[in-house]
Amino acid sequence: MTKTESTAWHQDIAHVVHPYSNLDAHSTLGPTVIARGDGCYVYDEHGKRYIEGMSGLWCASLGFSEKRLVDAATRQLNTLPYYHLFSHRSHPPGIALAQALTAVAPEGLNHVLFSSSGSEANDAAVKLIWYYNNLLGRPQKKKIISRLHGYHGVTVASGSLTGLAHVHRDFDLPLPRVLHTDCPSHYHFGLPGESEPAFTQRITDNLEQLILEEGPETVAAFIAEPVSGAGGVIVPPAGYFERVQAILKKYDILFIVDEVITGFGRTGRMFGCETYGLQPDMMTVAKGLSGAYQPISGLLLTDAIHDTLRAGSRKHGAFAHGLTYAAHPVAAAVALETLHIYRDRDIVGHVREVAPYFLEKLDALAEHPLVGQVRGVGLIAAVEITADKAARKPFEPTAGMGAWIQNRTMEYGVIVRTIAHCVALCPPLISERQHIDELFGGLSRALDDALVHVRANK
Ligand code: PMP
Numbered sequence: 240m241t242k243t244e245s246t247a248w249h250q251d252i253a254h255v256v257h258p259y260s261n262l263d264a265h266s267t268l269g270p271t272v273i274a275r276g277d278g279c280y281v282y283d284e285h286g287k288r289y290i291e292g293m294s295g296l297w298c299a300s301l302g303f304s305e306k307r308l309v310d311a312a313t314r315q316l317n318t319l320p321y322y323h324l325f326s327h328r329s330h331p332p333g334i335a336l337a338q339a340l341t342a343v344a345p346e347g348l349n350h351v352l353f354s355s356s357g358s359e360a361n362d363a364a365v366k367l368i369w370y371y372n373n374l375l376g377r378p379q380k381k382k383i384i385s386r387l388h389g390y391h392g393v394t395v396a397s398g399s400l401t402g403l404a405h406v407h408r409d410f411d412l413p414l415p416r417v418l419h420t421d422c423p424s425h426y427h428f429g430l431p432g433e434s435e436p437a438f439t440q441r442i443t444d445n446l447e448q449l450i451l452e453e454g455p456e457t458v459a460a461f462i463a464e465p466v467s468g469a470g471g472v473i474v475p476p477a478g479y480f481e482r483v484q485a486i487l488k489k490y491d492i493l494f495i496v497d498e499v500i501t502g503f504g505r506t507g508r509m510f511g512c513e514t515y516g517l518q519p520d521m522m523t524v525a526k527g528l529s530g531a532y533q534p535i536s537g538l539l540l541t542d543a544i545h546d547t548l549r550a551g552s553r554k555h556g557a558f559a560h561g562l563t564y565a566a567h568p569v570a571a572a573v574a575l576e577t578l579h580i581y582r583d584r585d586i587v588g589h590v591r592e593v594a595p596y597f598l599e600k601l602d603a604l605a606e607h608p609l610v611g612q613v614r615g616v617g618l619i620a621a622v623e624i625t626a627d628k629a630a631r632k633p634f635e636p637t638a639g640m641g642a643w644i645q646n647r648t649m650e651y652g653v654i655v656r657t658i659a660h661c662v663a664l665c666p667p668l669i670s671e672r673q674h675i676d677e678l679f680g681g682l683s684r685a686l687d688d689a690l691v692h693v694r695a696n697k
Contacts, residue, residue: 370560
């Protein structure tokens, strides 16, 4: 048996269906089995150490060994391992979390509906928007606009919102009444010679045009991540959201902000809403809400929307929506402790302190012959890989450059994620300079090797 072919390795191939993995190639490639974590590091089953430059899936913001979260889970497991919120029941961690979360949330978001994942939170947003407009007596106002390359999940409704062709293809998505508008990436979608302000004007004009063509009386909501993550880390151009919000107001369209990645300090403010001046009617959170130690998410609502839901109950009786594990007490207790850690250790302040160093290291990669663009804010960034810098041309998918760079980076003990044509970086919020050095050290070496590889294969 070779080092990579442990019993676990064989059992994985035999039985595990892997999300976002090539299921055919997996039968020969097999898994990298990650066995334990410590601070900003994880270790595979053979004991090799990696710096986790992606916080897992943009989520383990406090790293992989936060004792306070373990203790919070243990205390709750010993007190009340499960209860629910159906039929007017409640439990202390659920109540305390709702209080703490709405206290730090942007102004006006005073109510929260819990679920377990980002996809479920966005699914709930879609359902509540439809329900809300039915209650308001405008059943025709139902369409939801999201953006190409936006990522909002994979369930039937949230997968429809996600603006990625491979998430829709052959899954019979998107649902009708979900529309997609432009991705705000000037690098990828700017016309030749078009300035960034002109690009912003053009794509927001397109949004208004789409609303007018569909009929504003049929468009209910627009959803966006402040910084798109899984669609390729798209940092919005200056003035983009200002213009979008003015258009939404003009046509009485609700704004759903998906803070699943950007929430809780990632962009250097508590929420991306603060970084970009957003005033949402609904906001979804997950991932960093519990530092990923437990699966929990939330959909936050304004008083106005909540009042309408209450009116619905006056008409229909019980609000007919709810999940068994919504506000699961162990998850809620861990999330509450996570919010306390963010406060006690001023994690947002820490992000603001280390982000300039992180972004400086990022900028230094811009000169590399294989790098077309670098972009980032706070502790989230992307390095765009290009075959031709001047023409902004990506490598052909068949060249497998993304996987090549990702694998080589792993050989150097660094975990990053390649998405489309970029390398995404999203290290734990507790990262110090030394972790940032290790992250960029491994990545730069891998890029240098990639250049040698590309030149050798020309
Ligand atoms: N929204 C955003 C912005 C996300 O990044 C993700 C997951 N990457 C989701 C929603 C979906 O979350 P989940 O995978 O927990 O369903």
